[in-house]
Amino acid sequence: TTKMWKFLFVVCIVDVALAVDKYNFKKCDESGFCKRLRKIQPRNSPYVVNPDTVSIGSTSISLEIENTETSVIFSVELSSLTDARARLRLREKNPLRQRYEVQGALVGEPDLQGLAVERQDGGSLTVGSENRKIVVSYSPFRVDFMIDSTAVVTLNAQGLLEFEHYRERSTRDADPPVEAAAEEGVEDSDKAGDDKQSEADAAAQSDDVDPPVNQEETVISEAGPDGDHETDEPDILEPKGPEPNLIPPPKPNLVPPPSDENQETELDDESEDEETEEEDEGDNDSRDDEGGMWEENFKSHHDSKPYGPSAVGIDISFPGCQHVYGIPEHADSLALKVTKDVSDPYRLYNLDVFEYELNNPMALYGSIPYMVAHSAKHTVGVFWHNAAETWVDISSSTTGKSVLSRLIDYFKSEQDLPQIDTHWMSESGIIDVFVMFGPKPLDVFRQYSKLTGTTPLPPLFALAYHQCRWNYNDQEDVEKVNKGFDENNIPYDVLWLDIEHTNGKKYFTWDSVRFPDSKKMQNDLYSYGHRMVTIIDPHVKRESGYHIHEEAQSKGFYVKKSDKSSDYEGHCWPGSSSWLDFVSPEVREWYATKFELDQYQGSTLSLFTWNDMNEPSVFNGPEITMHKDARHFGDWEHRDVHNVYGMFHQQASSEGQVRRSGGKERPFVLSRAFFAGSQRYGIKMLLFVAAVDLLSFTLLSCSVETVILSSICVAQYVFLFLSVS
DSSP: OHHHHHHHHHHHHHHHHSSSOGSSSSSSSSSSHHHHHHOOOSSSEEEEEEEGGOOOOOSSEEEEEETTTEEHHHHHHEEETTEEEEEEEESSSSSSSSSOOSSSSSSOOOOBBOOOEEEEEEEEEEEEEEEEEEETTTTEEEEEEEETTTEEEESSSSSOEEEEEOOOOOGGOOOOOOOOOOOOOOOOOOOBOOOOHHHHHHHHTTTTTTTOOOOOOOOOOSSSOOOOOOOOOOOOOOOOOOOOOOOOOOOOOSOOOOOOHHHHHHHHHHHHHHHHHHHHHHHTGGGGGTTTTSSSEEETEOOOOOOOOOOEEEEEEETTTEEEEOOOOOOOOOEEEOOTSSSOEEOOOOOOTTTSSSSSSOOSSSSOOOEEOOOOEEEEEEEEOSSSSSEEEETTTTTTOOOHHHHTTTTTTTGGEEEEEEEEEESOOOOOEEEESSSSSSHHHHHHHHHHOOOOOOOOOSSSSSETTTTTHHHHHHHHHHHHHHTOOOOOOEEEEEEGSSSSSSOOOTTTTTTTTTTHHHHHHTTOOOOEEEEEESEOOOOTTTTHHHHHHTTTOOOTTTTTTSBBOEETTTEEEEEBOTTSSOOOOOOOOTTTTTTTTTTTEEEEHHHHHHHTTTSGGGGGHHHHHHOGGGGHHHHHGGGHHHHHHHHHHHHHHHHHHHTOOOEEEESSSOOOOGTOOOEEEEEOOSSGGGGGGHHHHHHHHHHHHHHHHOOEEEEEEEEEE
């Protein structure tokens, strides 16, 4: 008994010590735009179509809608695409400034397909192509995507459409007084030996933030950190009851007209509504005064938000479906859980989250805003083409129902069909939604891959076992490990080096003392049929004489502070660092040249790349990432492009590897951060840190679901990184 209590005590200590520090990361009610949009309840949407603006072309229709509460006009373009796909884009008609529209995720502008008008009147428009129809209802604005007479995807059925237009700040728009943010300037961190954790702690202490835990990962750890989580088993999907044969066509309006029997009730409601409207008018007058719209703070960090509120959101429903999948990356079940009134929404915001929790909707390293809905009759997909911070709420008409209740629903009226409702909320950008009609799973995969691309065939060695730990001490250590595998007849194909191989944590360099002849080391490994991978992160050490820094600074290739002129500075492994602006095509082109053999001194054609920390991770930044008001190429704020930053980093690295061999060798670039389209440039990482004991099986089972989920969304080769002890 005493031994058992000791065991439980140790388990509890390990579990607490390795748990994620939630204090470092926002919840929805700490994110101003998520809090604003999530509190909108199902309603008769204030957005209505002006019938006089409807224009019908051979492949698309355009129209204007008005927010009747603000009188702001928006333009809508609805296009029919080849291979059973459709696209809806909703923008401000006359914005005060341009809004960011995602670049790089699509392989190109998708091909259009002809459509024909089937019905048009003063209240709605129906267009079709083959057996697919799109029904646009005018008041309120709503769009139904249908196969034959069955609605499969519906936009704005709950009236949650919200598009925060750009506006001038008035004197009454001042946010409530907030605590002064800590000074953003940073100084070089003290040297802390070779221990990465000490460096992270020193960096964090320099800016009064909680120090991050060890940020590095390994495939098979010989001396790295270990640990795992004690969590509940993932939810097991309940068996689905029989589904009805027919899903009713959508109603043209969300709110039905009053009938005689309920007219009296509605009159009473109208009087209450009049009182509410009077209150709402007062609220609308002060709506711009709501905290977080014009500036926002999280812990000691300040977001200046110079352009004010810019969030966009809409509800997307999947009639006839009980389960949805996708929107990685989350350590959660394969079938996404209901979040509305239960937990935070699923968050898509690339973050450096070490020792994350299982069965949690919090953001992780990558984001793919793509969702698949499946039923016995059809499978459909939706791609939310937005790179800003995004939250997705999920609710279900079958929540809380037992299997017996669902069986009873089979005999009920068509009004009781199962349905999944989702609410998509992004901080900036436009509403750009792709719908894949399916109707089979394989069809949806093909339709989505035509948008964002497929994964190129990787080099053969990439499919074998890779050996990595933090860190191999020196060249002699590498030789011993390689011989050890050979002498014990353990097959492996690739050996990885973490940051300690560099000269003072400066990428594209070697420590000449520890690795005096890096070319010989790589060639020796290659003689065994093995390759080597080195880590190259997006931050650059700010050190005079370091050629990458000197050149990037002189060319203006760094991300800028909110003042648009000063280089953005923060802390990462090297200490004081700046981040290359991979949003710029010129920076990506320049970066690709750094992989040339005459540029990357000590490298060979058998050396490949690991892009880590590219969410981007900033140790002393808000949520351990970059400030949202930092500036990128094109004068875009970081809030606009955050989730595509890592993809652009991987793209530049991949193109550099192709170029160095004259296009003869396939690239191998693994990236921790990713977005839709990343699969075109290399491999993505899934990180699971565990100890081989009874506590690790929950983690390992979750890894299987996560790998499957990622494969559904990106058709990409996935590396499962395990730290095993």
